[in-house]
Amino acid sequence: MHGIRIIDVDHTVRYINSAFEKLSGLKKNEFIGNKCWELFPGSFCHTPDCSLKKIAGGEKALQVEGDRVRPDGTRVTCLVSISPLYSPDGRFVGIMESFRDSTRRNELQGQLDEFEDRYRALVELSGEVGESILMLQDIGGREGIITFASEQFFRMTGYTRQELSSKPLTSLLSPRERQASISRHRRKMKGESLPGLYEVGIIRKDGLQVPCELTSAVTQYKGQPANVIYLRDITERKNLQKALADEKDKFQSLFEEAPAAIWEMDYSRVKECIDSLGSQGITGLKQYFDSNPCHALDCLRLGRIIGVNKEAVSLWEAESRQDLCSGILDLLSKRPTGLARELENIVAFARGDTEVTYDMADPTFKGNWKYLHVKYYLLPGHEDTWSRVLASFTDITRQKQAEERLKAYQGCLEE
Numbered sequence: 001m002h003g004i005r006i007i008d009v010d011h012t013v014r015y016i017n018s019a020f021e022k023l024s025g026l027k028k029n030e031f032i033g034n035k036c037w038e039l040f041p042g043s044f045c046h047t048p049d050c051s052l053k054k055i056a057g058g059e060k061a062l063q064v065e066g067d068r069v070r071p072d073g074t075r076v077t078c079l080v081s082i083s084p085l086y087s088p089d090g091r092f093v094g095i096m097e098s099f100r101d102s103t104r105r106n107e108l109q110g111q112l113d114e115f116e117d118r119y120r121a122l123v124e125l126s127g128e129v130g131e132s133i134l135m136l137q138d139i140g141g142r143e144g145i146i147t148f149a150s151e152q153f154f155r156m157t158g159y160t161r162q163e164l165s166s167k168p169l170t171s172l173l174s175p176r177e178r179q180a181s182i183s184r185h186r187r188k189m190k191g192e193s194l195p196g197l198y199e200v201g202i203i204r205k206d207g208l209q210v211p212c213e214l215t216s217a218v219t220q221y222k223g224q225p226a227n228v229i230y231l232r233d234i235t236e237r238k239n240l241q242k243a244l245a246d247e248k249d250k251f252q253s254l255f256e257e258a259p260a261a262i263w264e265m266d267y268s269r270v271k272e273c274i275d276s277l278g279s280q281g282i283t284g285l286k287q288y289f290d291s292n293p294c295h296a297l298d299c300l301r302l303g304r305i306i307g308v309n310k311e312a313v314s315l316w317e318a319e320s321r322q323d324l325c326s327g328i329l330d331l332l333s334k335r336p337t338g339l340a341r342e343l344e345n346i347v348a349f350a351r352g353d354t355e356v357t358y359d360m361a362d363p364t365f366k367g368n369w370k371y372l373h374v375k376y377y378l379l380p381g382h383e384d385t386w387s388r389v390l391a392s393f394t395d396i397t398r399q400k401q402a403e404e405r406l407k408a409y410q411g412c413l414e415e
Helices: 018-024 051-056 103-128 151-157 175-189 235-257 268-279 285-291 293-301 310-315 321-333 336-350 397-414
Strands: 003-008 013-016 062-069 075-086 092-101 131-139 142-149 198-203 209-221 224-233 261-266 304-308 355-363 369-378 389-395
Touching: 003 018, 013 018, 018 092, 051 062, 051 075, 051 092, 075 103, 131 151, 142 175, 142 224, 151 224, 175 198, 175 209, 175 224, 209 235, 261 310, 268 285, 268 293, 268 336, 285 293, 285 336, 293 336, 304 321, 310 321, 310 389, 336 355, 336 369, 369 397
Parallel strands: none
Antiparallel strands: 003 013, 003 092, 062 075, 075 092, 131 142, 131 224, 198 209, 209 224, 261 304, 261 389, 355 369, 369 389
16 A cells, blocks of 8 residues: 655666556666656755755654655655665665655645644634533433533533532532433433433532523544533523513503503504605695595504503593594594694694694593593604503593683683
């Protein structure tokens, strides 16, 4: 398998084998009798590092690596082992060179170095984004042993590498999670496909529990199957979710217990309708809706009431929240001024207003008329979508009735 070349003391090639012919691209009759530097030369030719010179100077054996040039100009990287040759009477007569083509080996080494660089970058990047990488293997009858862990895992848990050496990951889980974790590990190692993400609690060295999200995949590590675990600390996410839930509870409580009747609405499809009209070159929305009442009603029907509070149900004398949510547009359609007011809200939002205020008279589900002070709010952060609109309604019927009685009384006094 190795290319053999024999050179005498005056650098003349005396022998090559068939493997050397294949390696060099030359035939025996082209080589033998020529000087070694004339065919298949290397970078050491005609330098103090010439292998023949070194061996003649007393070196017992050499091994060098470098590029050799074939007759067609291509280069091949060779690892060459050089040994001295002696005559029966002990006289130094030349050297034997054993060539191995190391081009492929160097390519593979380069690829290996590249993979290692990528792997190192991946592990370091995972640490930067707060993600730990673990490899779990089954060793000596013990399951899920940590055979590799990135530095982020030790920062997260407070343990040292030595403290976790040869320990199963389940030793860091709460007792109630261990059996389920072992079951998932076994199924994964058998090649079963499982859902991607799980949540587990990792117990730190100080006893605190860290909520984590993990996903895994089976690969080979040091020639053995390994369950690769990607583990992310989701403490901050959990805190944000709790804070968001608390804020939602507060909003819901304020919404429900507010003394004014409140609707929460989604006008996102109404916004899409307005944008569509704008793309058609329609700019005067009020004039357009006045001229096309059917289109106006179709546009309003795209609005959706998400919720109403109990004060709204009481104010409109509805049987239930569902009746109020589904019937309010029908209620408005019975009174043209009500539809006109709704359209004015839409036009105001379209021109950039985020708040609309007015007084109006409106019938309840039982036919009783009430005077209302109305405010429509386009909530901050939803100006581009109109997906969150709040409307508050304050019953000012008594105030209006008092004003009318006062006007009548003043008229009587004037008379």
